[in-house]
Amino acid sequence: MGRLEGRVALVTGGGDGIGRAVVERYVHEGAKVVVLERDKRLATAIEHAHPGRVAAVIGDVRDPATHLTATECGLDTFGQLDVYVGNVGVYDFGAKLDDLQITQLPGAFHELFATNVLGYLLGVRAASAALRESRGSIILTSSSSGSYAGGGGALYVASKHAVVGLVRQLAYEFAPDVRVNAIAPGATRTGLTGVAGLGGDRRLREETRLLDSIATTIPLGFVSDPEQHAGLYVALACPDDTGFITGAVFPSDGGLEVRGRRPARRPGRQDKP
Numbered sequence: 001m002g003r004l005e006g007r008v009a010l011v012t013g014g015g016d017g018i019g020r021a022v023v024e025r026y027v028h029e030g031a032k033v034v035v036l037e038r039d040k041r042l043a044t045a046i047e048h049a050h051p052g053r054v055a056a057v058i059g060d061v062r063d064p065a066t067h068l069t070a071t072e073c074g075l076d077t078f079g080q081l082d083v084y085v086g087n088v089g090v091y092d093f094g095a096k097l098d099d100l101q102i103t104q105l106p107g108a109f110h111e112l113f114a115t116n117v118l119g120y121l122l123g124v125r126a127a128s129a130a131l132r133e134s135r136g137s138i139i140l141t142s143s144s145s146g147s148y149a150g151g152g153g154a155l156y157v158a159s160k161h162a163v164v165g166l167v168r169q170l171a172y173e174f175a176p177d178v179r180v181n182a183i184a185p186g187a188t189r190t191g192l193t194g195v196a197g198l199g200g201d202r203r204l205r206e207e208t209r210l211l212d213s214i215a216t217t218i219p220l221g222f223v224s225d226p227e228q229h230a231g232l233y234v235a236l237a238c239p240d241d242t243g244f245i246t247g248a249v250f251p252s253d254g255g256l257e258v259r260g261r262r263p264a265r266r267p268g269r270q271d272k273p
């Protein structure tokens with residue numbers, strides 16, 4: 001018996017990256033999964049990979065109707081909804097405020113916040129009645145940028161801090177019916193892309209030099225793969241394992257909190273190459 005046997009989850013952005021790893025793991029643990037995904041090719045691929053266990057809804061998380069359709073898909077196709085994973089996010093590739101044209105800011109802000117923050121609000125709102133009914137679990141993908149500066153630019157870091165605020169407020173509003181928690185991954189080798197004008201044509205996993213330099217800042221010394229976060233998503237979906245946890249944010253970031261200061265250099269001693 002898998003740990004999620006008999007449960008139904010909805011995962012946004014489940015066609016690639018962290019979302020896809022969560023879907024694969026949920027299916028492995030016995031869940032049935034609705035995937036809300038913008039990219040038709042990715043949506044079709046994950047549905048075909050798991051016939052009868054994954055149902056894909058193609059749409060954009062900035063569109064309220066898409067979320068209503070995804071929730072209805074869970075109820076109509078699989079009969080219930082127990083777990084909501086809000087996961088779609090876009091990046092700003094660390095754009096510094098002073099490097100942006102002032103006229104660029106409104107468009108970039110609206111695209112990034114509509115995806116990273118409004119997308120989660122809409123998804124939770126659409127699914128809330130079904131989740132209250134099942135006394136379910138909401139899991140939002142935040143980021144190490146929800147706690148620390150420097151892993152993104154001001155837009156991305158502010159949006160992920162906003163996700164932490166959402167988790168706290170929604171945990172308050174939904175208790176005692178639904179638990180609400182977040183997972184905060186650190187750098188992960190995915191196709192994470194930027195907003196228009198701020199890396200909209202870039203893909204994080206293709207930026208080898210950037211990933212190598214990020215790895216040097218992580219205490220564990222490497223950039224993660226999406227599968228390395230998936231176990232936390234399973235645990236938070238399981239009331240038997242985490243039924244007394246709500247309003248919490250779990251880091252999965254290679255130990256950024258213990259990064260501390262660089263060790264002091266002894267006078268006259270050369271750094272190792």
Ligand SMILES: NC(=O)c1ccc[n+]([C@@H]2O[C@H](COP(=O)([O-])OP(=O)(O)OC[C@H]3O[C@@H](n4cnc5c(N)ncnc54)[C@H](O)[C@@H]3O)[C@@H](O)[C@H]2O)c1
Pocket residue numbers: 012013014015016017018019036037038039042059060061062087088089090115141142143144184185186187188189190191192193204
């Ligand atoms: N990759 C990292 O280093 C990293 C680190 C910390 C947090 N995160 C967070 O993890 C989450 C997942 O990102 P990822 O790295 O797996 O990225 P990804 O781009 O690999 O996956 C995101 C998925 O969402 C889909 N998507 C994008 N915009 C959409 C939209 N508007 N509507 C519907 N679907 C859309 C994409 O097609 C893709 O399948 C994001 O919230 C991101 O901020 C990523």
